[in-house]
Amino acid sequence: MSARARERFDLSNETATAPAVTPAAQRVQKPQRKTLERREAVLKAALSVFGARGYNNGALAEIAAQAGMTHAGVLHHFGSKEALLIAVLQYRDGEEVAGIARREQPTGKAFLGHLLDTVRENTTRPGVVQAYAVLSAESVTDGHPAQEYFRGRLTGLREKLIGVINEATDFVADQQEVHETASALIAVMDGLQVQWLLDPAAVDMPRTVELVLEELVGRLMAGRRDIVVPIGPSSDATP
Amino acid sequence: MSARARERFDLSNETATAPAVTPAAQRVQKPQRKTLERREAVLKAALSVFGARGYNNGALAEIAAQAGMTHAGVLHHFGSKEALLIAVLQYRDGEEVAGIARREQPTGKAFLGHLLDTVRENTTRPGVVQAYAVLSAESVTDGHPAQEYFRGRLTGLREKLIGVINEATDFVADQQEVHETASALIAVMDGLQVQWLLDPAAVDMPRTVELVLEELVGRLMAGRRDIVVPIGPSSDATP
DNA sequence: GAACACTTACTTACTGGTTAGTAAGTGTGT
DNA sequence: ACACACTTACTAACCAGTAAGTAAGTGTTC
Numbered sequence: 038m039s040a041r042a043r044e045r046f047d048l049s050n051e052t053a054t055a056p057a058v059t060p061a062a063q064r065v066q067k068p069q070r071k072t073l074e075r076r077e078a079v080l081k082a083a084l085s086v087f088g089a090r091g092y093n094n095g096a097l098a099e100i101a102a103q104a105g106m107t108h109a110g111v112l113h114h115f116g117s118k119e120a121l122l123i124a125v126l127q128y129r130d131g132e133e134v135a136g137i138a139r140r141e142q143p144t145g146k147a148f149l150g151h152l153l154d155t156v157r158e159n160t161t162r163p164g165v166v167q168a169y170a171v172l173s174a175e176s177v178t179d180g181h182p183a184q185e186y187f188r189g190r191l192t193g194l195r196e197k198l199i200g201v202i203n204e205a206t207d208f209v210a211d212q213q214e215v216h217e218t219a220s221a222l223i224a225v226m227d228g229l230q231v232q233w234l235l236d237p238a239a240v241d242m243p244r245t246v247e248l249v250l251e252e253l254v255g256r257l258m259a260g261r262r263d264i265v266v267p268i269g270p271s272s273d274a275t276p
Numbered sequence: 277m278s279a280r281a282r283e284r285f286d287l288s289n290e291t292a293t294a295p296a297v298t299p300a301a302q303r304v305q306k307p308q309r310k311t312l313e314r315r316e317a318v319l320k321a322a323l324s325v326f327g328a329r330g331y332n333n334g335a336l337a338e339i340a341a342q343a344g345m346t347h348a349g350v351l352h353h354f355g356s357k358e359a360l361l362i363a364v365l366q367y368r369d370g371e372e373v374a375g376i377a378r379r380e381q382p383t384g385k386a387f388l389g390h391l392l393d394t395v396r397e398n399t400t401r402p403g404v405v406q407a408y409a410v411l412s413a414e415s416v417t418d419g420h421p422a423q424e425y426f427r428g429r430l431t432g433l434r435e436k437l438i439g440v441i442n443e444a445t446d447f448v449a450d451q452q453e454v455h456e457t458a459s460a461l462i463a464v465m466d467g468l469q470v471q472w473l474l475d476p477a478a479v480d481m482p483r484t485v486e487l488v489l490e491e492l493v494g495r496l497m498a499g500r501r502d503i504v505v506p507i508g509p510s511s512d513a514t515p
Numbered sequence: 516g517a518a519c520a521c522t523t524a525c526t527t528a529c530t531g532g533t534t535a536g537t538a539a540g541t542g543t544g545t
Numbered sequence: 546a547c548a549c550a551c552t553t554a555c556t557a558a559c560c561a562g563t564a565a566g567t568a569a570g571t572g573t574t575c
Contacts, residue, residue, distance in 0.1 A: 061523070061524075061525095069523090069570090069571095072523080072524075075524085075525095088417075089417060089418045090417050090418060091330070091332060091414055091417050093330060093332055093333040094332040094333070094417070096559080096560065096561090097560080097561065097562090098559090098560075098561095106524090106525070106526085107525080107526060107527080108560090108561080108562090109525075109526065109527080109528095109562085109563085110524070110525050110526075112561080112562065112563090113523090113524065113525060114524085114525095117561080117562080118560095118561065118562090167416060167417075170413050170416060171413055171414065171416060171417055173413070173470055174409050174410055174412070174413030174414065174470055175330055175410065175413065175414065176474070177406060177409060177410060177470060177473040177474055178328060178329050178330050178333070178406075178410055179328045179329060184474065187470075187474060188474045188475055191470075191471055191474060191475070191478075192475065192478060195478070213483075214487065217480065217483055217484040217487050218487070220468065220471060220478075220479045220480075220484050221464050221468075221484050221487065221488050223467065223471065224463065224464045224465075224466070224467025224468040224471060224484070225460050225463045225464050225467060226463075226467070227463070227466075227467040227470060228462065228463025228464060228465070228466040228467030228468075229459065229460075229463040229467075231412060231413055231416060231426075231430075231466060232430050232434075232459060232462065232463060234416040235415070235416055235423065235426060235427045235430060236427055236430070236431065239430075239431065239434070239459075240459045241456065241459075244452075244456055245456040245459050245460050245463070248453065248456050248457070248460065248492075249460050249488075249492070252491050252492055252495060253487075253488070253491055253492075256491060308544090308549090310550095311549080311550075314550080314551095335533080335534065335535090336534080336535065336536090337533090337534080337535095345550090345551070345552085346551080346552060346553080347534090347535080347536090348536085348537085348551080348552065348553080348554095349550075349551050349552075351535080351536065351537090352549095352550065352551065352552095353550085353551095356535080356536080357534095357535065357536090
């Protein structure tokens, strides 16, 4: 908590901008291939350690050891533990599909299929799932450095889903219902992860998500739920 | 991590059973009313601190201060931080409804209504929700003391829900589907909590849970999966 | 192509701070 | 007088971050 205490009381930010303290990842003009590989090794180690122990309880020394250096070496590259965390989160965002070639995010109904594919894929990578589940929940603790990241991520996903659902619906659906459907979909995927991590045999993540997708979105798309709102002034829906 | 390291390497369990180390909560024959009140104060403080900071990052000293004593006093009552954690979880189970009189868990369809009521109630108690969300996800980390507790809790809830759904269904539904519906319901409730904690205005927990309940369970109860059966405007899951 | 200036990627060693748990004692109510 | 509820004082361990140094480059100039 020394870092947190300092963050609260130390308003002088000058030291952070002084050249000597700036991490190598931002200071260096042209990083060599080997350097980038070492950096990626650190990120992979951090993802594994943060997943296995959480952010607060995950030690830089363990990450460093897994990457084959000392914890001071890790700090040389990333500047601080906090900076390493958000680097890890961004790395996971961009790279998580790396094994199966970088695919672009589809739009429209295809996005829902993409979501299901991701869930299926996650079954293969418990480490990544663990990191996401642990860190996202830990982020709701007071002053957690990943709070803004996860808030933004959830808001973005929700908006994306709302758009996709509206796009896939021929008529203008009740927007509150669409919003709730989007929230529920995200919640199911996230909530299932914890259940699955605690007892992998007890839940079938892909099938369960598929069921919810069919029931919730399928029904919305089919057009009914007691009250069908006809045509409205919304510009979002496909004409 | 000192506790964890010891747990791993120190196989001698004798000290834990030696009389001098046994916590007062198990040693004392007839605890006085005042003692029990102090003990409850510690539990309430622990719930708040573990919720705000997580288990690993929550300090006994802070819990103690909130309960008006020193951290050694807390250890006098509960023996260890780990023991305090599971005492807190059990306390939350038994007491979380304390404000509104101890009500028994209903069976059958009424249980679904009870679930919704709990969600509604949770909106009022962000601290408890935070503690549950943070601790349940933290429990999936390696060797976490609350792992067994949460695994058992989720398994129990799932079984209970499967029973309730089957009870509420006139015919024999596809059991895999029932199982997935139960998992999905739990996942929605848990997943929504993180979204809500990060951005309370962005999600309507009760309404979203209600929507999922109606769509998923309502449909199952109505009997089919291809044919759309409209559900009445009744917002209560109880028939 | 060799000498020189400079950068980068680390390491070792240390600091200041925090933490769970222990031991020994003190006061208080019964 | 005794059990109990604490406190004070301490310990051993851990941890993020800093400082200072070193070895291996890289680029530039002649």
